[in-house]
Amino acid sequence: MKELSLNILDIAQNSITAEADLVEITLDETDTTLKLSIKDNGYGMSPEFLASVADPFSTTRTTRKVGMGIPLLKLAAEQTGGGITLRSTQRSADPENCGTEITAFFHKDHLDFTPLGDIVSTICTLLQGFPDVDYLFTHRISSGETPEEAGEGAEGAEHVIGIDTREMRVILGDDVPLNDPMVLLWVRDSLEEQYAEAGSKPSA
């Protein structure tokens, strides 16, 4: 993948396949690091599946359930000296709190860091293709070298860019889908404005 935002698009689709109705995409960025989290409330993965999902070559798949999506994200993170973690709870084990969270950590100053790229297009593409799912996108940008120095969470962040489709839906009601062209354009403009105000294009 040429951009991390393409990995994000790819992985978020797994959440939708897992019947999630809320997908949370969070980016925590400092001067030198990037933490990505994609969290859903879908039906989750079994412990066996979870153990094998990051390695496409060790699976004994008989169906096309495992793809290259997670291995590619893992590669992108590891080649910067970072890595990924996976957590998942199956719906059968806990229907109230099921879901999957993938976290990836990147060192931005590493030569092999893949730029984030056009994250706005990724968000718009998700809304366009799967308008019945809700998305919470948050991109926190902090100055400082490390997550500790920059301060964890929203308090330490200098800029918070984001969109919550649940808020949008309250206003749009049932008549206007998230993938209406006017709505998509609004989302694109809104995010681009927020990035412009933050004085940073998505990390390059």
Place this chain on the structure above:
Amino acid sequence: MKSLEELAKIRERMQNKVVLREGQANIRVAVGMATCGIAAGARPVLNALVEEVAKRNLNDKVTVTQTGCIGMCRFEPIVEVFEGDKERVTYIKVTPEKAREIVEKHLIGGTPIAEYTIGAAEK
């Protein structure tokens, strides 16, 4: 920042429009958006299609959808056009430029662009 009030206006406008919408979408355009498609550049192709369809007011006639891997990863990005009873048209190695041309000549003009189809590649 873009205000949520603008969204409310979009809704109002849409509600007024709903009545006018008689025509049914009878053309479906599907873009392969699995890992293979995305890696090959399907996202800008999809965005070009969505934009062009909106710009030319084809939303009542054309639906743009995303689909999974169709098993011909080497030909990605793939765009398929389904129209009524007609045979499906499969475009391969599509770029945003080709996508706009497909909207112009095929979706509006009614004539598939043979040279971009899988048929042309397999000759």
